[in-house]
Amino acid sequence: MKRVLTLATLALTLALGAGHTLGATAQNLHIVSASGDQFWNYDFLSTQCCPPPNNVDWAFDLIFWNNATINKVKNGLENPYDQGGLCASGMNARLNDGTGWVWDSDSGKKTTCCPVTGSAYHFRVYADSDDRLYSTLFGYYVLGSTHIDHAECGSGSWFGYSEDAEAYLRQHVPSGWTVNANSYNLENNEPLRAEGNHIWQNNGYASKIRVP
């Protein structure tokens, strides 16, 4: 009987899991301008207009620049970020590359698929329809957010610690890519705070990673 109840609980959990989680609340959500381009400095749960601050997921903390595209970044970080697809849920960014506002969605890449214990490191990258943005400041660039999914499929889940996730990603860029840690102010500082099991931790400065 206990096993049947466990299976029944799992079935119900799966059904409830198909619903959506709540958005988190940003303390410093606004539009950032960078040499003609504009973007909101967090990613969002949904693509409904005029984003409110309580509909966000994570603060942007990565700028891949010089000659970056979405695919080049994901391929370059394939080791250790080799999980994607159904293992990574999608979020949305609001961007303006100088020709009007557009949404981009990305589920990103992560290091482990839904761990029961331990941590998966997860990043998402965003650009417009040609998979890259352009500005005179960054050249061809894409924006990203990153966080940790701890015990996502087990007990004791927490999500966040973006600064630590950013440091982890910096350690895993391919040779030939150049890292400038915490070097561009995106004005989205988030001191340590837990909103449910969503742990905010972001110093407001994105790491710039030059992609050759």
Add this chain to the structure above:
Amino acid sequence: MKRRLLVLGLAVWAAVFLALATAVFAGSQPALPAPLSDPAEMIPSLSAADADRAGKLALAKVESLLGRLPVRLTDIGVWHTGTDYRVIGAVVEFSIDTPESLTAQWPTMNYDETESSTLLYTKDFAHYAATGVTKLVAFVDLGRGEVVQLTPGPGAVVTNEIDAPRLRSVPTGK
């Protein structure tokens, strides 16, 4: 056996019904939450006295679970709900200068991410070993005066899952 199958069948049908109902009534996108005029005003803060109390409770839990480790309290922040911004307690971070290998029956919670249940979380345990532990993260419920979760922080690697429940098989959407 027949009764078990009947119960299981009912559960699966209930699960399918719930999933379909969610999709039908929620539409293709989740409903947008009511906008906040000023999030800085909505997000609660932690008083110095509460921060001090949370730090002491968390340290006592670390010592009772793991013995006298050379930990330093490095950060502390408010722990609050996401729907109505109620203070639950504090999130407390400890750092350890030299990476430790730790095995424990870690106290954990299963947080209701929809915040629609009567209980915000249920208490649980996960028994495992981790190496490279340089941070510990504690969730302190100040209403209960209790540490309801203490786990290794970023950077730790789990080496042996001794008894850890699998609660879902798909990502939660973070």
